[in-house]
Amino acid sequence: MQKLINDPDNYVDEMVDGMVSAYPERLTRVDDTKVLTRDSLIDGKVGIVTGGGSGHEPTHAGYIGDGMLDGAAAGEVFTSPTADELDTLAQACDTGEGVLCVVKNYEGDVMNFDTAAEMAEIEDVTVEQIVVDDDVAVEDSLYTSGRRGVCGTIFVHKAVGAKAAAGGSLEEVAAVGEKVIDNVGTMGMALTSCVTPAKGEETFDLGEDEIELGIGIHGEPGTERTDQLSAEEVGTHLTENVLDDLDPAAGTEVAVIVNGMGGTPLSELFIVNNAVQSTLEAHELDTWETMVGDYMTSLDMRGCSVTVCTVDDELKELFAAPADTPALTRAGDDE
Amino acid sequence: MQKLINDPDNYVDEMVDGMVSAYPERLTRVDDTKVLTRDSLIDGKVGIVTGGGSGHEPTHAGYIGDGMLDGAAAGEVFTSPTADELDTLAQACDTGEGVLCVVKNYEGDVMNFDTAAEMAEIEDVTVEQIVVDDDVAVEDSLYTSGRRGVCGTIFVHKAVGAKAAAGGSLEEVAAVGEKVIDNVGTMGMALTSCVTPAKGEETFDLGEDEIELGIGIHGEPGTERTDQLSAEEVGTHLTENVLDDLDPAAGTEVAVIVNGMGGTPLSELFIVNNAVQSTLEAHELDTWETMVGDYMTSLDMRGCSVTVCTVDDELKELFAAPADTPALTRAGDDE
Amino acid sequence: MSEDIHERQRPVVLEAINAVADRIESEQDHLTELDSAIGDADHGANLTRGFSSVREELEEIEDEPIDAIVKEVGTTLISNVGGASGPLYGGTLLTASQELTDGFTAESSVAFAEAYLAKVKDRGDATVGDKTMVDTLTPAVHTYKKSIEEDELPPLTALAKAVDAAERGVEYTVPLKAMKGRASFLGWRSVGHQDPGATSTLYILEELLAVAET
Amino acid sequence: MSEDIHERQRPVVLEAINAVADRIESEQDHLTELDSAIGDADHGANLTRGFSSVREELEEIEDEPIDAIVKEVGTTLISNVGGASGPLYGGTLLTASQELTDGFTAESSVAFAEAYLAKVKDRGDATVGDKTMVDTLTPAVHTYKKSIEEDELPPLTALAKAVDAAERGVEYTVPLKAMKGRASFLGWRSVGHQDPGATSTLYILEELLAVAET
């Protein structure tokens, strides 16, 4: 499988450079790290940071900017950043008001963020962590790692970013993050595996007529392999599963992401969206906003995920608030 | 090759529906056509429309909205819309100030737009056409079809959209469009062919270690097939070829698009961007703005194109002006 | 009297249209294959979409005079084909149909053929040797005209000769470098490939001949 | 005297670290293969990145006492591995190295092993049967402790027994449903696959034994 790369070992390093050279006025790289921060911090604002393995672009650093993140740490492809990088990140984004880390639930990320928080507190930086676990495909229990954090994280970034921009305290900002986490669910599927730069071939083999349901964003196989489904069946199945989990009352307003996994033509996502919307309608839900595109990817995987978040006035205001980042912009006046 | 589709014959129809159901407050579909227009026209503003084959999403309808397009017609995949749809489009977007059609150079599009213009004038709608032909890979001569119109069209949309929003007359709007056309060049490459929904297999075969240089956006083979190149070689080669054509003086400011063809991970585009920027620097050019992402795609093709546009104060102002469309947003205050 | 000729020719014309539609459908994959090599892999689909629509609309106009039927075929192709072949196959019929107010005669058929060719060249800004359908049409129309006007052959014989000439036109496109159409974007790489539009034009002529012969 | 033991053991410890690094590198593809099936195909790359860095930094600390060397290995793993295995392989050494202020003795090695296991279980919130490296470590540490403390066997023999036990731990992960780590996201589909972290833990123990035996 061909890729537009140089040395696979330098993949993340070069990507981070490429982001900075694309947006030199927006992004700054902390020397000798893969940590990116916004050009200049806003005094008195709670710092919002995140991080995780690379290969999910535009996640994470694509959401750095006004109204969303102050910084992000890039790990190796699909590998949590190391604790010292996360510590650097937290310290770099603190203006004295504390820092909120948005973590996608997985022990690797959680453990490294935990260690980083301990390291940062030694330097008198207050760090709060919220853990997103929106993947409804994964069985949740006290005895397991719980559910993965996937594309619902975008809604979390948007809400906490807006709250912090509006002057919210660390506690308040964390609280709106938790609110989104409580109200969001996602499920994904893949037509093909992705190809990591290191391995250079597909992570899992899929027959010509097979698909994977319940995949995450790390090229891991899903929870179920089935025969090929039509776009309509896929859209319906994913949405039904998410709604099953969220169980929103009829009449509830929802925000939706039909997310591409990196190798899916946008046209196909729009075709899937039809089924997503009719399923929502069938449940008498009211779509307040839909986003269709590549928001959290798995390299070049073909496939999609559907995220649904129930919204009230507070979340609508936060989601609609202005944002100006490479990957997501909200004018903030006409919604 | 698996795709997220239902019946391939309904591909475009369902995609257009999916766009409307994603952005019901932004887009309206003209009954019984594949024409999309913005929710409501702005009185006294020159209409800006475009169209072309489908499969290039977010091009075309993704750029409908404040500061860019008023409407777009979607043809079958890679096939120009028919003249009567283009006529409907022009009529739907006229407020009496005339309509500017942005056409990507290819006889199919040009001939259908020509016919549409004749049809529209019968209904007293003044239609001007500008033809984008930015693909430097194609040999240009009086005796050929000339160069293709590709990703440079995005800059044209942005400039004419901003000029029209600022109250420019049809003539003035067309003039800034021509100015962009005179100053923009693009070259593309592919690692793989795309797969059309109708054919279901790759349009051209490429060996594991081969790539195509000088491709367009319709799955046609390029002007040259070579051995695999690194991201650095690709970025340098494409940029050098574009600069060769534009031949800008040292010190010139440029706007840049590193465009993905639909199946390329964003991370790879950032890696390519490093080589693009160093090539620009080596030519002593000054990057004023860079856009990295999927702006004009070829379904699920893996590959990229590099677009360079030399900018002066007028173009910078137009490019930076506010825009609010599904695929491109400019806050318009902080550039 | 001129109504007579319309009545008389109508069944043949309708049969010819159906035959062309059948042929295009059965050659769809082959045409797309040719278009994959030097174009965008849709020529077969484009024409099939167009001629299927023509077939569906035929019922509504089957009582009209010949020129109206041909014109309607053109209109339907324009609004269903798109791409380059829509205007080239459709718009041309709109114009050329004007020569058929008295139906097909030896004379009017030459005028029709000439008008058609002129319109293709004009619309497409193409000339012989550009590796397009013009390469098929030009020798076919020239041969037809000379066979009728100079050699005073009956139209059927003239048409058969025209088809022969068209065949050579298709072959002729293979070694050419494309100057017009999508294939021109490939430059020298277009050499060695047969032009899809030139090929579909030959198929249409072959069907016209087959129906005329029966 | 306690300095003596550090001097004496240092070459063996350094050799063991090198041996582990070699082994991880040579098993990189296999570990990644295992991680492809139920994880994200990076366990081999993660550990290789970590242990290559350890090898490079060894020169700088090769005069330090044993506990400092082990601690530094942990620090280096933490800042180079990332993922789940970074904290699990690195953070644990940081803690457990505190048992080695007097170098490796029969006694301190048991304490070290117990501290290490406790820290993995704590960090990962994992228990036996969760299909993780804990399944390898637990029987190995239990066997080692009992061999030394109850059976009063020499450390080398105890270590050999521990490796045997560890092997069984690896096999044991195959039929289990994963409860922790990325494999847990697969639910029942994880059954039938061998855990990568359990496997790499065995390799490390095997290398420690091999070096101790020479």
Ligand SMILES: Nc1ncnc2c1ncn2[C@@H]1O[C@H](COP(=O)(O)OP(=O)(O)O)[C@@H](O)[C@H]1O
């Ligand atoms: N400028 C032109 N003049 C004459 N014929 C042309 C021209 N451009 C294209 N054609 C013909 O049209 C054919 C391609 O038709 P088709 O594939 O349906 O349209 P598109 O190129 O828009 O995909 C070519 O093979 C060629 O014969």
Ligand SMILES: Nc1ncnc2c1ncn2[C@@H]1O[C@H](COP(=O)(O)OP(=O)(O)O)[C@@H](O)[C@H]1O
């Ligand atoms: N919570 C946990 N407790 C103990 N071990 C774990 C835990 N999570 C993962 N592991 C171990 O880590 C291994 C995976 O490591 P690695 O692939 O390097 O990290 P990642 O899962 O972040 O990609 C698993 O095979 C398992 O043995």
Ligand SMILES: [Mg+2]
């Ligand atoms: Mg990992």
Ligand SMILES: [Mg+2]
């Ligand atoms: Mg076409």
Ligand SMILES: [Mg+2]
């Ligand atoms: Mg074509």
Ligand SMILES: [Mg+2]
């Ligand atoms: Mg892993």
